Amino acid sequence: MSVWLPGAPCTPRGCVDRTASVASALPAVLRLAAVGLLLFAGTALLPFGRWIPAGPVRRWCRWLVRAAGVRVRVVGAAPPTGGLLLVANHISWLDVPLLTAVRPARLLAKSEIRRWPVAGALAARAGVLFIDRDRLRGLPDTVAALTGILRAGAAVAAFPEGSTWCGRGRGEFRRAVFQAALDAGVPVLPVRIRYRNGRGAPATAPAFVGDDTLLASLWRVASARGVTAEIEVERPIPPGRHADRRALARAAQPPGAPGHRPPPVDGHHE
Numbered sequence: 581m582s583v584w585l586p587g588a589p590c591t592p593r594g595c596v597d598r599t600a601s602v603a604s605a606l607p608a609v610l611r612l613a614a615v616g617l618l619l620f621a622g623t624a625l626l627p628f629g630r631w632i633p634a635g636p637v638r639r640w641c642r643w644l645v646r647a648a649g650v651r652v653r654v655v656g657a658a659p660p661t662g663g664l665l666l667v668a669n670h671i672s673w674l675d676v677p678l679l680t681a682v683r684p685a686r687l688l689a690k691s692e693i694r695r696w697p698v699a700g701a702l703a704a705r706a707g708v709l710f711i712d713r714d715r716l717r718g719l720p721d722t723v724a725a726l727t728g729i730l731r732a733g734a735a736v737a738a739f740p741e742g743s744t745w746c747g748r749g750r751g752e753f754r755r756a757v758f759q760a761a762l763d764a765g766v767p768v769l770p771v772r773i774r775y776r777n778g779r780g781a782p783a784t785a786p787a788f789v790g791d792d793t794l795l796a797s798l799w800r801v802a803s804a805r806g807v808t809a810e811i812e813v814e815r816p817i818p819p820g821r822h823a824d825r826r827a828l829a830r831a832a833q834p835p836g837a838p839g840h841r842p843p844p845v846d847g848h849h850e
Contacts, residue, residue, distance in 0.1 A: 586838055587742075587743045588741070588743040588744060588745045588746075588749070588751055588789060588790075589594070589749075590744070590745050590746040590749065590787065590789035590790060591789060591790035591791070592787075592789060592790055592791070592792045592796075593790075595746035595748065595784055595787065596784045596785065596789065596792070596800070597783070597784045597785050597787060597802055604803040604804075604805065605805075607802075608649075608799060608802035608803040609802075611647060611648055611649045611802040612648075612798060612799070612802050614647035614836065615644060615647045615648050615798075615802075615844075618640065618643055618644050618647055619644070620643075621640075621818055622640060623705075624748060626705050629706070629707075630709070632807060632836060634683070634684050637680065637684045638669075638680065638681045638682075638683075640682065641677035641678070641680040641681040642677075642681045645674055645677050645678060645681070645809060646679045648674065648798075648801050648802055649720075649751050649787065649801065649802055649804060649805070649806070649807065650775075650801065650804075650807045650809050651808040651809065652678070652681065652808075652811070652813070653809065653810050653812070654681065654682065654810055654811045654813065655813065656811075656812055656813030656814060657769070657813060657815070658813075659682060659683045659735075659769050659813060659816070660732060660767060660769075662733050662765035662766070663724060663730040663731060663732070663733050663734060663735070663737050663750055663764055663770055664683070664685070664727075664730070664735040664736075664766055664768075664816070665686055665730060665735075665736050665737075665738065665757070665758070665760065665761040665766060665767070665768045665769065665836070666679055666682065666683060666735060666736070666737040666738070666769045666771055667737075667738055667739070667740050667753065667757070667766060667768060667769070667770055667771065667832050668737070668739060668756040668757075668770070668772065668773050669739070669742045669745070669750050669751075669772065669773055670739035670741050670743065670745065671744055671745060671746065671773060671775060671786060671787050671788070672744065672786040672788045672797070672801075673788050673794065673797065674775075674786050674788055674801065675739065675773050676737075676810060678809055678811050679689055679737045679771060679773075680737070681811070682769075682771055682811060682813055683735055684709050684735070685734070685735035685736055685737040686708070686709055686729055686734060686735065686736050686737070687706075687707075687708045687709065687736075687737050687738075688708075688709045688711060688722075688726065688737065688738040688757065688789040689708050689709070689710055689711070690710070690711060690712075692812075693708070694710050695708065706712045708818050709722075709726070709729075709736070719756055722756075723756060723757075723759050723760050723763070725765045726757065726760035726764075727760045727763040728764075730760060730761065730764035730766045731764045731766075736760070738757045740753035740754050740755075740757055740758070740829065740832075741753060741754070741821060742754050743785070743806065744788050744789050745789065746750060746784045746787040746789055746839065747774065747775055747782050747783070747784055747786075748784065749784055752833070753829040753830075753832060753833045754829070755825040755826055755828075755829045756825070758825040758829045758832070759825045761819070761828065762819075762822075762824070762825055762828065765819045765820075766819055767816040767818050767819055768816065768817040768828060768831075768832050769813070769814065769816045769817075770814040770817070770832040770834070771811060771812065771813055771814065772810075772811070772812040772814065772834055773809065773810070773811055773812075774809070774810040774812075775787075775807055775808070775809055775810070776806060776807070776808050777806050777808075778805070778806030783804070783807045783808075785800050785801060785803075785807060786800075786801050786802040786804070786807060786809070791824075817831055817832060
């Protein structure tokens with residue numbers, strides 16, 4: 581467990597719906613092939629990323645999620661331009677392209693991702709900002725780096741819960757990243773992410789929690805049916821409205837009971 585970012589109580593065994601039918605195997609393979617092709621195309625274009633407009637990047641991210649078999653629904657106003665801190669609750673690896681579909685941004689991620697096969701190298705090439713959550717002494721330098729990026733007019737995306745949750749519970753927003761927004765004098769844009777099944781109930785198949793592996797999560801998402809990702813873009817919190825990072829983190833926090841232990845899942849994929 582991290583020194584300053586606690587882990588969630590969610591586990592694949594206790595919280596995640598892992599059921600899948602044999603009939604879903606072929607569609608899952610086709611979906612994963614489509615995801616692979618899109619990732620290959622995106623990787624080939626990474627060296628030209630700074631010249632690619634935001635519109636095509638947002639569409640590519642939507643296509644990536646849709647290729648995995650997850651529908652995308654975005655509600656809310658378009659985000660402002662200029663320096664901006666996007667913050668969202670964290671459930672799945674799908675959250676990353678979903679946030680980028682709202683607005684392309686530099687992502688703040690845990691340093692462990694850098695060591696992931698293939699994905700780590702791609703993340704580094706894409707400009708992801710890695711943070712070592714166990715090095716408390718390095719936190720001021722990270723905040724200073726984020727402040728500089730925000731002051732330069734870029735967007736930074738972060739998941740302040742510090743850990744993924746299954747979607748039936750959520751964690752408390754940690755305060756450190758909000759200090760960068762205060763120091764840079766930029767707005768904070770809260771984004772709410774939810775996954776629902778065909779009945780409109782919370783879908784936990786996309787959750788990437790505990791000791792889950794990326795390959796297992798990829799297969800589970802591709803095998804699921806009727807999953808919709810709902811992205812709700814809230815109104816931005818303007819700079820100067822909150823005097824300290826504690827108040828700013830609370831204002832950006834989704835409603836609910838932080839720290840609630842989610843119940844076991846007893847449903848099935850739609």
